[in-house]
Amino acid sequence: MKRRFFDLAFAILGGALLLFILLPLVSIILQATPKTFWQAFSDPEVTRAIGLTFAAGAIATGLGALGGVPLAYILARRRFRGKRLVEALVNLPIVIPHTAAGVALLLVFGRRGLLGSWLSPLGITFTDNLAGIVIAMLFVSLPFLVNLSREAFALVDSELEAVALADGASPWQAFSHITLPLAFRGVLSGMVMMWARGISEFGAVVILAYHPKIAPVLIYERFEGFGLSSALPAAVVLVLVALVVFSILRLALTRDSRG
């Protein structure tokens, strides 16, 4: 009896929260009439912004994986001094307000920034272009990739690696033939989460690159400048496309692993 009351109370509390997430999403999806789709997809500014957003998110994720996967592996497998510090550092972008992250990135990658002042004479700049969008997304979304990959690597039995090494495999071979394939699902879901977080970023991107406009910036500008009716088609389509892509990826990732 007590147990049932406990379960019921928790279910109600949790359910209320679910409703809180669902209601806004459902009400924006209900706005999706054939007309909104036609408006959105016949509007080159919207299609371009959505394409740019997804592409920039993918590039950021690719770059993130290049450094994030090795970092995650080291955090999962090795003990070293300052490990806690590194872990805290990886999670910093989650706690920093993203507009502040944008300003901080500008101080480094801006034309007079720490690195920017060296790179801009070479023609490499990070404001109002794709590179700026990518570094902003990379900065704010990297923790998702590193954390999920680290958990995935930690779940791989280190004995398997030890056996491979004992049998004469190089550490590279052990990683690429044993550890990475076994942890692949987790690493991939880390990448999906990173991509998803990247495409939803607004604050850091808008500071570095107002143009070319990614979808969140375009939606904001449309809402501010032209009102709700103008922002809605782009918002509806972005929400739907993100939901569909995200569900497919999650489904593909979790299908076999469910016991």
Next chain:
Amino acid sequence: MATIPPATEISGKVPLVVFAAGSLIIPFDHLEQAFEARYPNIDVRPEYHGSIQVIRHATELHDSIDVIASADASLIPMLMYGSQVPETGKAYADWYIRFASNRLALAYTDQSKYAAEIDASNWYRVLSQQDVRTGIADPRFDPSGYRALMAFALANNYYRQPTIFFDMFTGRFRRSIGIFQDDDLTTITVPEIVEPVANTGLVMRGASIQLIALLQSGELDYAFEYESVIQQHGLNLFSLPEELNLGSPDVDYSKVLVRLDFQRFHSVEPEFPGERIGYGITIPSNAPHPEEAELFIAFLLSEEGRALMQADHHPLFEQALADNHANLPASLQGLCAPAETP
């Protein structure tokens, strides 16, 4: 968005929501402090945008706003007189007070490219170079943007070089901004999508104040700003000739017209004729706190308000002028003269 949060009841203060042009942010901040010191029961809640945005927050996004201050007074009759509050059917506003002017100018820093060489004879050539980064506000949202376009069109005639506008803007927008010149009127058409082409040196933001940080961080070499704003930030000021800066009472700027060529505004087709810059202020008819709003405007026009604006390099007119003077709240009628009806 601007609905009254419960904090009101806790603090016991009347929240006075002021939406103002971005170029007023510094003087209005000082005004707010002095005003709140005088009226401790009022809590001013300011929000700043490009002036078209400011008004659309009232008329399109239906925020509850007590005071609206626009960098282009003509936007108030254009966008507020003709549109009705859905609940009351009354126009959003039926009067405004023109209280100050300004001058369009270029802000730059010592690090700006060609900072040592720029002068009255070559500024437009400097800005049209691809390696010089120039910021202007989006003409769809901020009067400073369409005023910058006007300045270039006026420069065509002033310098007797008909390609100045063309040299500055051609190839720098994904959809070009049109310019059509006949004998006595130059018409500039702004398309629905205004987006600079990357790496051509032209940088655009929704409001001119958003360009200040970019200038300070070195992303921009020059930015079109109002003189008051440049002085408030201690940036280098490059003054445009009186014939182009839209700030002189003695110059006729009416030979240029900017049209926003798209149908997103209710019923109106926005056209901005060249004219001397005039800032306008009004109280929307659906303001939740009209009496406090009157106090705020009266304070702006008082000796104390005048001194504060002056200290921030944004002097008020000697005599504020009211459009539809008879419609003003009684407490404000004595503070301004009726504008001459054209």
